[in-house]
Amino acid sequence: MPTVTEKSKKQKTISAKISPSNNDSLKPDAQLKLYYFMKLMREVEDAILRLYQQGKIVGGAYSGNGNEASAVGSAFALEKSDYLFPMHRDMGAHFVKGQSVLNLMLQHLGRDTSLTKGRDGTTHYTDPKLRIYGNISPLGAMIPVAVGVALASKLRNDKTVAMTYIGDGGASVGEVHEGLMMASVMHLPFVLIIENNHYAYSTPIDKQFLVEKLSDRAIGYGIPGVTVDGTDVLEVFHACKTAVDRARRGEGPTIIESVTMRMQGHAAHDNAWYVPKELLAEWKRKDPLVRFEKKLTDDGIITKSKQESMSADINRQIEDALKIAFERPYPPAEQASEGVFAE
Amino acid sequence: MSKIITYIEAISEGLREEMRKDKSVFLLGEDIGTYGGAFKVTKGFIEEFGDKRVIDTVIAESAIIGAATGAAIAGMKPVAEMQFADFVTNGFNQLVNITAKYYYRNFVPVPLVLRLPFGGGIRGGPFHSSCPEAWFFHTPGLKLVAPSTPYDAKGLIKSAIRDPNPVLYFEHKFLYRHIKAEIPEEDFIVPIGKADIKREGSDISIITYSSGVHWSLEAAEVLSKEGVEIEVVDLRSLVPLDTNMILQSVKKTGKVLIVHEDTLTGGIGGEIAAIISEHAFEYLDAPIKRVASLDTPVPYAPTLEDYFLPNTKKVIDAARTLAAY
Numbered sequence: 001m002p003t004v005t006e007k008s009k010k011q012k013t014i015s016a017k018i019s020p021s022n023n024d025s026l027k028p029d030a031q032l033k034l035y036y037f038m039k040l041m042r043e044v045e046d047a048i049l050r051l052y053q054q055g056k057i058v059g060g061a062y063s064g065n066g067n068e069a070s071a072v073g074s075a076f077a078l079e080k081s082d083y084l085f086p087m088h089r090d091m092g093a094h095f096v097k098g099q100s101v102l103n104l105m106l107q108h109l110g111r112d113t114s115l116t117k118g119r120d121g122t123t124h125y126t127d128p129k130l131r132i133y134g135n136i137s138p139l140g141a142m143i144p145v146a147v148g149v150a151l152a153s154k155l156r157n158d159k160t161v162a163m164t165y166i167g168d169g170g171a172s173v174g175e176v177h178e179g180l181m182m183a184s185v186m187h188l189p190f191v192l193i194i195e196n197n198h199y200a201y202s203t204p205i206d207k208q209f210l211v212e213k214l215s216d217r218a219i220g221y222g223i224p225g226v227t228v229d230g231t232d233v234l235e236v237f238h239a240c241k242t243a244v245d246r247a248r249r250g251e252g253p254t255i256i257e258s259v260t261m262r263m264q265g266h267a268a269h270d271n272a273w274y275v276p277k278e279l280l281a282e283w284k285r286k287d288p289l290v291r292f293e294k295k296l297t298d299d300g301i302i303t304k305s306k307q308e309s310m311s312a313d314i315n316r317q318i319e320d321a322l323k324i325a326f327e328r329p330y331p332p333a334e335q336a337s338e339g340v341f342a343e
Numbered sequence: 344m345s346k347i348i349t350y351i352e353a354i355s356e357g358l359r360e361e362m363r364k365d366k367s368v369f370l371l372g373e374d375i376g377t378y379g380g381a382f383k384v385t386k387g388f389i390e391e392f393g394d395k396r397v398i399d400t401v402i403a404e405s406a407i408i409g410a411a412t413g414a415a416i417a418g419m420k421p422v423a424e425m426q427f428a429d430f431v432t433n434g435f436n437q438l439v440n441i442t443a444k445y446y447y448r449n450f451v452p453v454p455l456v457l458r459l460p461f462g463g464g465i466r467g468g469p470f471h472s473s474c475p476e477a478w479f480f481h482t483p484g485l486k487l488v489a490p491s492t493p494y495d496a497k498g499l500i501k502s503a504i505r506d507p508n509p510v511l512y513f514e515h516k517f518l519y520r521h522i523k524a525e526i527p528e529e530d531f532i533v534p535i536g537k538a539d540i541k542r543e544g545s546d547i548s549i550i551t552y553s554s555g556v557h558w559s560l561e562a563a564e565v566l567s568k569e570g571v572e573i574e575v576v577d578l579r580s581l582v583p584l585d586t587n588m589i590l591q592s593v594k595k596t597g598k599v600l601i602v603h604e605d606t607l608t609g610g611i612g613g614e615i616a617a618i619i620s621e622h623a624f625e626y627l628d629a630p631i632k633r634v635a636s637l638d639t640p641v642p643y644a645p646t647l648e649d650y651f652l653p654n655t656k657k658v659i660d661a662a663r664t665l666a667a668y
Binding site: 083119124136152153175179182186339341 | 414
């Protein structure tokens with residue numbers, strides 16, 4: 001039986017592995033990819049918000065502005081065969097896993113050829129080919145499901161890992177605790193990123209938890225927990241990679257708290273009037289995209305012209321996707337009654 | 344070749360045979376491994392299949408149902424057990440919001456079975472006796488079965504495991520060791536969605552399932568001596584409902600009694616009555632009657648529980664009223 005001391009030693013080990021010296025170990029082309037996915041996320045989400053303002057989105061629209069490093073850095077630690085259970089502020093994670101801009105636009109626009117054939121919207125979809133399993137609206141609910149996928153992986157010994165996310169607010173949901181209990185005691189290949197973006201809809205974190213760090217909750221499960229700067233994509237990546245490798249070796253789950261800021265409202269309808277301006281200004285200075293751009297420029301990994309060609313490529317992808325998506329009709333009405341059960 | 348087994352043995356046999364046949368079938372639940380299950384449905388399973396396929400879980404129903412759902416979408420065939428059907432409330436969100444809606448939203452099958460030991464008559468009180476099927480009857484995306492005999496219990500657990508959809512398997516705790524019957528030695532299944540005439544008759548149709556079948560058969564025996572022939576339609580599956588067989592029987596007899604152990608208001612009987620009045624109104628010679636439990640929690644003391652539950656006498660009384668029309 002491991003003692004508490006042993007457990008806290010384990011936690012120290014994982015913290016040690018994400019020391020800054022380790023953060024430069026990613027090759028320049030990999031760092032460029034990280035930057036590309038972060039930028040893609042920012043641009044696609046901004047495009048979706050514009051469509052929302054124009055009344056063209058069927059339902060709501062959510063922004064992960066401020067969360068790009070967290071979403072991209074985490075998913076970048078996964079292999080193709082690993083399972084990703086992203087949340088609604090993790091669009092970059094979808095892209096890392098290979099999702100197309102078109103599929104996400106079709107989802108938001110509720111068209112007939114969307115992954116859910118118009119039956120659900122936004123990032124609520126499953127794409128089994130890419131092993132992406134989107135969240136549902138009651139947050140925390142997908143965590144036991146991700147644990148079940150990790151269980152299947154362990155039973156089949158196929159060495160895959162399930163990674164999922166929850167917010168500072170959703171982390172209060174009982175299913176999160178139940179899932180972590182099962183994952184930890186069964187040593188399942190499971191990684192949970194708690195994205196602490198300071199607000200659950202309108203409720204600030206001081207009304208949500210008393211612990212200093214949300215990763216401290218790991219102690220209660222006897223698993224490693226670590227808190228990272230969620231605006232630093234390399235720090236997020238290295239912490240996640242350590243956790244994913246550990247899970248793949250059969251050593252069980254890890255909790256990673258990624259501290260970020262929700263720079264926009266809960267959803268597009270919400271202007272977040274309740275968030276202090278100074279807080280937003282403070283986090284604006286830590287914009288994950290700007291921050292990483294500066295690092296890549298300083299390191300000579302990215303040039304102005306490379307940046308421009310990347311932007312052009314992203315804009316073209318968005319334009320092309322929207323052109324195709326808007327040509328698609330909504331699904332035929334009578335399809336609503338079909339497919340409740342698999343044949 | 345045939346043999347006589349109890350209802351509970353039939354469930355165990357069905358599970359065991361499917362596990363031998365298909366390596367992707369595994370079990371998870373509270374105390375199902377080393378202990379063999381609170382009711383011993385899985386006694387000896389961990390010895391035969393090992394602790395990877397017979398998993399003792401933490402006491403966390405959301406995690407059990409959620410993990411079964413996750414394993415199912417990843418291609419396994421989990422059979423999860425709620426120690427008592429009453430505890431399914433702890434996993435309600437998983438079942439209703441994720442499991443039930445998964446295929447419709449994503450076109451990814453969820454081949455899981457959730458075993459729910461339900462029903463009263465065992466002096467279990469308010470938290471070990473209830474019949475929660477109506478909640479899930481109202482939830483599109485879940486199949487529901489509730490066998491009454493060893494033959495159906497075995498045949499339906501096998502069908503449930505082979506079905507690509509989530510199937511809620513309601514096994515009645517009182518029937519576990521009270522009901523014995525002959526079943527074939529050979530492999531057989533009972534298709535989901537097919538009702539069964541447990542006794543033919545021409546005067547009254549009793550539409551029922553699970554424990555209700557046994558009260559109804561006893562009542563039919565009594566009324567037969569009075570010259571009233573009752574047809575007992577055992578639904579076996581609640582979703583999909585075998586509407587055709589219900590209507591056929593009603594059109595033949597013209598009188599309907601619906602019997603279920605679940606409480607009366609909002610029970611499945613109400614929906615069956617609506618279907619009959621919509622589609623066979625002109626065949627009816629009497630109002631549709633229902634016998635069900637009282638609209639209270641399941642009480643503990645024997646006097647109270649016996650008063651609360653349906654029984655053969657209540658079915659006989661209702662059938663006599665109908666026969667008089």
